[in-house]
Amino acid sequence: MKLSRANQANICNTCGTRFSTAKTNQELCCICSDDRQFVPPQGQQWITYEQLAKERNILFSQLQPQLYDLRITPAFAIGQKAHLVLSPGGNILWDCLPLLDAQTHAYIQSLGGLKAIAISHPHFYSLMAEWAEAFDCPIYLHENDREWLKDSSPHIETFSPERKELWDDISIVHVGGHFPGSTVLHLPHHGHAGTLLTGDSILVVQDKNRVTFMYSYPNMIPLPKRDIEQIWERVKVLKFDTLHAAFKGSGIEKGAKEVVEKSAKRYLEIFTP
Numbered sequence: 172m173k174l175s176r177a178n179q180a181n182i183c184n185t186c187g188t189r190f191s192t193a194k195t196n197q198e199l200c201c202i203c204s205d206d207r208q209f210v211p212p213q214g215q216q217w218i219t220y221e222q223l224a225k226e227r228n229i230l231f232s233q234l235q236p237q238l239y240d241l242r243i244t245p246a247f248a249i250g251q252k253a254h255l256v257l258s259p260g261g262n263i264l265w266d267c268l269p270l271l272d273a274q275t276h277a278y279i280q281s282l283g284g285l286k287a288i289a290i291s292h293p294h295f296y297s298l299m300a301e302w303a304e305a306f307d308c309p310i311y312l313h314e315n316d317r318e319w320l321k322d323s324s325p326h327i328e329t330f331s332p333e334r335k336e337l338w339d340d341i342s343i344v345h346v347g348g349h350f351p352g353s354t355v356l357h358l359p360h361h362g363h364a365g366t367l368l369t370g371d372s373i374l375v376v377q378d379k380n381r382v383t384f385m386y387s388y389p390n391m392i393p394l395p396k397r398d399i400e401q402i403w404e405r406v407k408v409l410k411f412d413t414l415h416a417a418f419k420g421s422g423i424e425k426g427a428k429e430v431v432e433k434s435a436k437r438y439l440e441i442f443t444p
Contacts, residue, residue: 172273174301177220184216185209187248187269187297190321193217202293202319207349207387220298223247229268229275231255234415234422235362242419243270251295251417254368255279256358260338261286264306265356265368266417269297276305287311288326289343291370292350293319295417300324311335313345313352333405346372346405348384348398357409363425364412373402373431375414375421382414382423382434396442403435 179193183200186208190200194217203210230244237257242250247269254265262283267290279285285306290296293316303310303326310324314331335343342357349372356368367373373382384399386392407428414427423430 180217258339264288266295267299292353316352346402362413365410366413367411371417
């Protein structure tokens with residue numbers, strides 16, 4: 172599949188974000204040099220889309236009858252996944268990947284294409300401009316993260332303050348925390364009692380009985396009390412029993428809302444004298 176600027180070294184090898192202009196390895200990725208992310212010990216490296224796409228493809232896994240996750244294999248950058256939401260009013264890509272091949276494009280088109288792309292926060296902006304161009308759909312981002320836009324696109328639409336209603340009762344909900352504009356996607360009719368897609372605004376931990384909320388995951392910098400309180404206040408009014416976060420295996424199939432509540436209260440106890 173032909174993409175624009177495929178031979179320019181404009182994709183960060185560490186986070187997978189594409190920039191609008193070619194870079195040299197002497198230029199740091201502003202997303203990785205931020206204290207939420209990291210520049211690896213071997214230093215900054217920029218690659219071309221052609222290098223990235225070589226011998227890689229996208230793997231689909233069905234999580235629910237109307238919900239899939241998408242992962243690059245072999246893994247690239249931070250190893251995140253995206254989610255494809257099927258809905259009568261139109262399909263949504265939640266979060267994004269730095270790869271888009273012809274097979275993936277054809278498969279999504281066979282399922283009805285995309286009506287919109289929505290992205291939780293800047294670590295997952297990746298190749299969003301090319302995805303939106305290929306599917307001719309808007310990209311919905313929160314206004315508070317506008318400063319992190321590094322690859323321009325006429326398809327980008329920002330919103331504020333707290334919520335963007337889509338269709339079929341689906342909504343993008345601003346929670347903040349990890350980034351000022353961090354969001355979650357609420358799917359009240361997916362799963363047996365509603366599903367919440369969280370990126371890493373809320374991240375499922377290893378035992379699946381807890382979630383965590385962090386300013387920086389790789390650097391293990393916690394969030395302040397007010398941010399955790401806001402995240403819980405924004406999601407406690409939502410109907411959901413299932414939760415899927417940004418990485419392979421990061422899902423809770425049942426009782427997710429209770430897990431989020433328990434985890435938020437446990438965090439807030441730390442701030443209690």
